[in-house]
Amino acid sequence: MAALADDRIKTWQHRRTPCATGRAVACFLVLTYLIWHPALADSKRIVAAPARSAIVMDGVLDEPAWSQAGVIRNLVQQSPVPGGATPYQTEVRILVDRDTLYLGITCLDPQPDLIAVHKYKRDARLGSDDNVVLVFDTFADQRSGFFFRTNAVGARVDGLVSGPRDRSDDWDGIWDVRTQRTGSGWTAEFVIPARSLRFTPGLDHWGFNVERFVARDRIRLRWSEPVLDAGFFDLKRAGMLAGVGKLEQGVGLDISPFSTGLVNTGFGPEGVSKQGRFGLDASYNITPELTGVLTVNTDFGETEVDSRQVNLTRFSLFFPEKRTFFAQGSNQFGFAQGLGSRFIPFFSRRIGLFDDRRVPINAGVKLIGRNGPWGIAALDVQTRDVANIAATNLFAGRFSYDVSPKLRIGTMITHGDPDGVEDNTLVGVDAVWQTSEFLGGKDLSFSSWLAPSSGDLADGQETGWGLRAQYPNDLWDFAVRYDVFGDALDPALGFLPRPGTRQFAARAAYKPRPVEGSALDWVRQFFVEFSYSQVAGLDGITQSRRLFTAPLNFTTDDGDRAELNWSPRFERLDEPFEIAPGVIIPVGSYHFTRYRVEAESARTRSWQVRNTVWFGEFFDGHLTQWEKSVSWSNGSGQLRLELSLEDNFGHLREGNFVNRLWQGRIDYSITPDISISSFIQYDSDSRDVGMNNRFRWTIHPGKDLFVVWNRNWTHPIGSDQYSLSPAADQVLVKLVWTFRS
DSSP states (O other): OOHHHHHTTTOOSOOOOOOOGHHHHHHHHHHHHHSSSOOOOOOEEEEOOOOSSSOSSSSSOOSSGGGGSEOOOEEEEEETTTTOOOOOOOEEEEESSSEEEEEEEEEEOOOGGGGGOOOOSSTOOOOOOOOTEEEEETSSSSSSEEEEETTTTTEEEEEEEEETTTSOOOOOEEEEEEEEEETTTTEEEEEEEEEGSSOOOOOOOOEEEEEEEETTTEHHHHHHHHSTTTTTTGGGGGEEEETTTTOOOOOOOEEEEEEEEEEEEETTEEEEEEEEEEEEEEEEEEEEEEEEEEEEOOOOSSOOOOOOOOOOOSSOOOOOOOOOHHTGGGGGGSSSSSSSOOOBSOOGSSSEEETTOOOOOOEEEEEEEEEEEEEEEEEEEEOOOOOTTTTEEEEEEEEEEEEESSSEEEEEEEEEEEESOOEEEEEEEEEEEEEEEEEETTEEEEEEEEEEEEEEEOOOOEEEEEEEEEEESSSEEEEEEEEEOOOOOOOOTOOOSSSSSSEEEEEEOOOOOTTHHHHHHHHEEEOOOEEEEEEEEESOEEEEEEEEEEEEEEETTTTEEEEEEEEEEEEEEEEEEEEEEEEOOEEEEEEEEEEEEEEOOOTTSEEEEEEEEEEEETTTTEEEEEEEEEEEEEESSSSEEEEEEEEEEEEETEEEEEEEEEEEEEEEETTTEEEEEEEEEEETTTTTTEEEEEEEEEEEEEEEEEEEEEEEEOTTSOOTTOOEEEEEEEEEEEEEEEOOO
16 A cells, blocks of 8 residues: 555556456446445554553653553655655554443654644644544444644643545534653644444444654654555544444433623723523433534623624624534534535524524523434524524524445425524435445545525525535545525525536646655645636526636645646626625626735744635726735743734725725634633724634643633724724623533
């Protein structure tokens, strides 16, 4: 395998040997077998040994139990040269007792002073740091799972996996990790309680994989499937972790009462208001595979504010879900594949938020998990009366069935409208077929979906449907999709920015890696990309058309990146479009061409700089979009500063406009469990400066104290350039304490 991969990386294109006529039938049969049947090659396997003595959480693997653990002696280089030699030796030890999984990882490094650390706080993005990541397929269904990541200073990141390229970092489980820097590298001790996972009871084997990233050389080391075409979160590529069949979840009851104190200060007649609130989150394992979750008097005050966006389109923007109750188990509500934000049948941000206003939630219940081949996810929420918005009940359900290891079919149901007045129901069905064994180890997938809505709808076509095929591999990457969204298709609990359209898109990318020793061996990989998309109305008349090309796009061995793009576009306006106050683009057809120049320094450095400029024609004029960002972290990763500026300068026949978005962030972590952050934003559209300050102290996993201070200022129209008036001030204190049994 390694030899084949090494030969693969040293060539710029595959050689093809045509089958002789007499072998055509045999070739066809082999191809059919590869598509429809599992690979015959032996997968990796490790057995978790019983933990026969206590483990002290200190990052040092000196307890007697570790000497008896199941051991993965070394990881293999996956990138840039699969199977290549590496000085970064890695050892993984695994133990298990009745209710806990323990993993001890030793990461040797010949130059430990160069280990990269830039992030410290919980849920930080660790792609710039030396780190290790674990993934568990606890149902052994090769589709859904959990992942846990840490770096050399013990930053904790966790999340949910719902597909080879679909994962969410917003899930926060109760687990712990401790690390130690040593003279020969670093070590990590993971403690993952069984109660933090959902799994099939008595199943003695899970899917499992582990990967290590060495930042300064951008080398990835992996246990199972260390080949370029294998994505780490593709659970079909995982190995086997045996010895977990005796794990128990106990009663499976978690109770998390919380209390909040809130002080609002208005700078007008409303004055100061104070309020206290008590609430409860609880979960119970109805079966070891199926969990029920309850929330009462729900409060999301500790959730970080949204990152503002500039909208120069005539369609709604997408903002991700960050609220804990909705994020947990969100991977089981995933529908079809590859729809992205074009269509989300169930979008949980529709609950508790209406026209940028918060709607109180009295209570909510959720059921998530599996029952054999069945996947089950259901959510029911009761909102409270608030000015001009009636109380209402909202429901979403997702049920899937694994027909085979490669084929999953499912359905999605939503009922209710957040406005509390209108009636709305959506029912969808989907099918996804995917394999990692096409042509001997390539990824290939097909998906389809159908979704009609009903209720208080406008006249028109109430149904949507779509098809997609994808071949996402290292050298060649192809995708094609076709979706139809009815003009009366209305997912009141979903997200659909462009109803009444037919959307087609195709993408192709050629991503060669230069031969070592050649004149271009300072380049890690080239990305020659081409994509075409078209949006037409149901009458067949084109509304939007876009060609995107990247004739030059590459990443260096050091991680620096540069890209040039050429993108001709077409937009048809059937009604005037106000792109900025007083600047209204009239009805008509517009052909224009956009260009982009982008350069970005490696994320693995303490200083990171990024500069992107889009320029060229725009409707009947010109538009320059300039995005700049710079970030810095100290050597320990405890302090990180980020600044990003986006400035848009439009010059149209109807008038000129300037649109700005400025953002700054300061993160300081005293320890991985105690962090302070400040996020400041200004946009010229609202003329508002917002500051979100958060203190988080994880007293113990599952026991958290949050202190949040939000402050807003407004730049009054007609005032001098730097004048700001206070608009709102809010201080919130929240304590969450989880009890488990």
